Amino acid sequence: MKNYDVIVIGSGCGALISDEAASHGLKVALVDKGPLIGGTCLNWGCIPSKMLIYPADRIVEIQEGKKLGIQAQIKNIDFHSIMERMRKSRQESQEHIREGIKQTKNLDFFEGEGHFVGNYTLEVNGKRIKGERIFIASGSRTLIPPIKGLDNIDYLTNESVLELKERPDSLIIIGGGYIAVEYGHFFAAIGTKVAILEMVNSLVLSEEPEISELLKKALSKRMEVHTNAQAEEVKDNNGGITVVAKDKISGKEREFTAQRIMIAVGRRSNADLLRVENTGVDVDARGFIKVDEYLETSMKNIFAVGDANGQQMFTHMANREAAIVAENAFHGTRLKVDYTSVPHAVYSHPQIASVGLTEENARKDYDIIVGKTKYYDIAKGEAMMEREGFAKAIVEKDTDRILGFHIIGPYAPVLIQEVVNAMTSGGSIEEINQGIHIHPALSELIPNTLNSIGES
Numbered sequence: 001m002k003n004y005d006v007i008v009i010g011s012g013c014g015a016l017i018s019d020e021a022a023s024h025g026l027k028v029a030l031v032d033k034g035p036l037i038g039g040t041c042l043n044w045g046c047i048p049s050k051m052l053i054y055p056a057d058r059i060v061e062i063q064e065g066k067k068l069g070i071q072a073q074i075k076n077i078d079f080h081s082i083m084e085r086m087r088k089s090r091q092e093s094q095e096h097i098r099e100g101i102k103q104t105k106n107l108d109f110f111e112g113e114g115h116f117v118g119n120y121t122l123e124v125n126g127k128r129i130k131g132e133r134i135f136i137a138s139g140s141r142t143l144i145p146p147i148k149g150l151d152n153i154d155y156l157t158n159e160s161v162l163e164l165k166e167r168p169d170s171l172i173i174i175g176g177g178y179i180a181v182e183y184g185h186f187f188a189a190i191g192t193k194v195a196i197l198e199m200v201n202s203l204v205l206s207e208e209p210e211i212s213e214l215l216k217k218a219l220s221k222r223m224e225v226h227t228n229a230q231a232e233e234v235k236d237n238n239g240g241i242t243v244v245a246k247d248k249i250s251g252k253e254r255e256f257t258a259q260r261i262m263i264a265v266g267r268r269s270n271a272d273l274l275r276v277e278n279t280g281v282d283v284d285a286r287g288f289i290k291v292d293e294y295l296e297t298s299m300k301n302i303f304a305v306g307d308a309n310g311q312q313m314f315t316h317m318a319n320r321e322a323a324i325v326a327e328n329a330f331h332g333t334r335l336k337v338d339y340t341s342v343p344h345a346v347y348s349h350p351q352i353a354s355v356g357l358t359e360e361n362a363r364k365d366y367d368i369i370v371g372k373t374k375y376y377d378i379a380k381g382e383a384m385m386e387r388e389g390f391a392k393a394i395v396e397k398d399t400d401r402i403l404g405f406h407i408i409g410p411y412a413p414v415l416i417q418e419v420v421n422a423m424t425s426g427g428s429i430e431e432i433n434q435g436i437h438i439h440p441a442l443s444e445l446i447p448n449t450l451n452s453i454g455e456s
């Protein structure tokens with residue numbers, strides 16, 4: 001058995017930790033199941049999906065040009081070219097990462113599915129390794145719901161969808177979270193007939209109700225969107241697939257048939273594949289690894305970052321968590337993780353971006369005031385004829401401190417960043433107002449929303 005100063009499991013955000021440890025001269029083992037290394041974001045998540053969604057954005061913008069008096073026609077959408085560009089980029093990233101691993105001193109790379117066999121001890125490809133400090137960055141995978149017949153049909157996930165060679169004529173997406181609405185947008189844009197079946201009463205449930213409502217309204221113009229629709233059974237149907245869904249309000253069943261179906265109901269931690277219980281690491285009821293404010297597990301010197309702990313399942317936060325544990329471990333600091341101003345985005349059409357508390361959650365602990373401004377209320381938004389998109393601010397009444405901010409509309413993920421920066425350094429309305437905002441520009445949406453508090 002080989003002994004290491006540091007073992008890192010997972011080469012996504014975990015690579016930040018292994019690189020830092022190796023640079024300090026520590027003996028490091030990096031474990032990844034392969035064959036694609038670099039984590040979910042690089043291979044199946046953020047990057048490949050956005051390489052598909054960006055062309056979809058352009059397609060829909062052309063189609064919507066008529067509201068501005070522009071009549072344009074899309075003559076051809078090259079599905080093969082769009083997919084191959086994404087796959088080529090992923091392959092180039094793989095080559096770059098593998099070359100980087102080869103050149104890193106003090107680093108041994110174990111490619112294979114490892115699991116714990118004892119305290120601080122893993123087995124990978126029949127070899128046992130032990131580490132003084134272990135960092136679990138094992139990520140997550142698609143949650144597969146217990147739907148009758150699902151095991152007997154060929155369904156797509158966020159991973160297998162990236163291997164498609166032919167555009168499906170029709171697609172049913174089971175689920176209504178961010179993966180579902182993003183891929184719904186992509187496939188509808190390229191000409192696939194899409195139906196989304198979501199078991200709860202709204203899409204992207206964690207967003208503000210008004211945002212979920214507007215998203216459903218917008219997507220329903222381009223595809224079928226059914227909420228309160230619980231998939232009960234799937235079955236083959238003459239070359240297609242039929243989904244039997246029950247309306248959770250009326251109790252009535254309805255059948256939907258398409259060429260392909262995609263499962264997008266959520267994510268689950270890969271902690272079970274590691275058998276973390278064999279090293280004394282506790283998990284919660286959902287299977288995510290329990291951590292404290294320093295991201296340490298129930299076992300001393302074993303840490304969990306990223307999707308494995310389920311705290312904030314976004315790549316940017318996984319990278320921040322990895323940076324914090326590396327700083328603490330290798331520089332002797334004692335930094336805590338702060339989740340109060342972690343932003344996220346949904347690349348549907350319209351786009352969504354949020355940071356901080358929702359109005360419902362804020363009201364539990366604070367006396368708040370709320371502001372809301374439509375894109376159309378600012379000059380640039382009127383020029384774009386963006387009539388429905390809006391921003392919403394949740395502010396603490398006595399201090400004018402920004403507690404939450406939510407946007408649905410064009411460039412929402414870009415616009416939110418000003419608020420994120422302000423919240424990180426104190427988060428008052430005055431801090432936003434001290435900056436001069438270009439007129440006319442969409443950035444005026446931010447101060448206008450904050451200065452409208454109490455008016456909505």
